[in-house]
Amino acid sequence: MIKVLIVEDDLYNQRAVEKIISDNFPEIEIIGKATGVQESLSIINQHLPDLLVLDIHLMDGTAFDLIRQTEGYEYKIVFMSAFHEYALEALRFSSVEFVYKPFDVNEMVVAVDKAIDELQDVSYRQKLETLFSNMDINQEGKQLVLQGVNNIKVCHVNEIVWGKAITGGANFYFEDGSYFFAIKPLRRYEAILEGYGFFRCHPHYLINLNQIKEINENLLRIRLSNDDEVLYEVRRFHALKEKISQRLEMQKILQQ
Secondary structure, eight states: OEEEEEEOSOHHHHHHHHHHHHHHOTTEEEEEEESSHHHHHHHHHHHOOSEEEEESEETTEEHHHHHHTTTTSOOEEEEEESOOSHHHHHHHHHTOEEEESSOOHHHHHHHHHHHHHTTTOTTHHHHHHHHHHHHHSOGGGOEEEEEOSSOEEEEEGGGEEEEEEETTEEEEEETTSOEEEESSOHHHHHHHHGGGTEEEEETTEEEEGGGEEEEETTTTEEEETTSOEEEOOGGGHHHHHHHHHHHHHHHHHHHO
16 A cells, blocks of 8 residues: 655645545555644654655645655655745756645646656655755756656756657757657646746747857758757747847846
């Protein structure tokens, strides 16, 4: 049996999560419910759960306070939050599961199901370390977790030159000439990276605007800093120029 601890200070949501898990996961045993950090610590020490369904804001602290105090334990997490805040952006970059509240049954089922799939993920602690790093640094230093078939790659966002949609996932190409195959589709990463200087210039390509070396309007091609060339769609060219102009203007402001 997979042992799960539910940590939620709203008793209505706590009962809702308990019912969703009980109704949909016969392989899961709910070994406890808690409303705060200290109560959770006691249950974790006693029962060693495999999975935490964990609200970010608790009665006596935050989910991150709890994680820092249980670094020696091996468990996976589904985060919950009603707040669309910087912490949730850090969760997305770190490739850990979370749901917005109020959530529906399907959202919670999918999140728990994905977390169960990660129970054997030996790199999970690295994802959590990336999460804490992303909460403490500025935009330019953001790190992204790329999930591969059997491993992960943690990279700085500004190291990525471009990404390519391929069957079964996406390839990402880096400044040092390396590449990495990620099993999530390119559109997932586009949603994360579009606010960090990335642009979908073609259905197959996502480029880092800071890595553009040259644009050939006759051939509809963009040459990037690593000398790779990608096509762009004519209908996206106006938006591409606007994005580049905005980035240049922002850089001027920051340099003043």
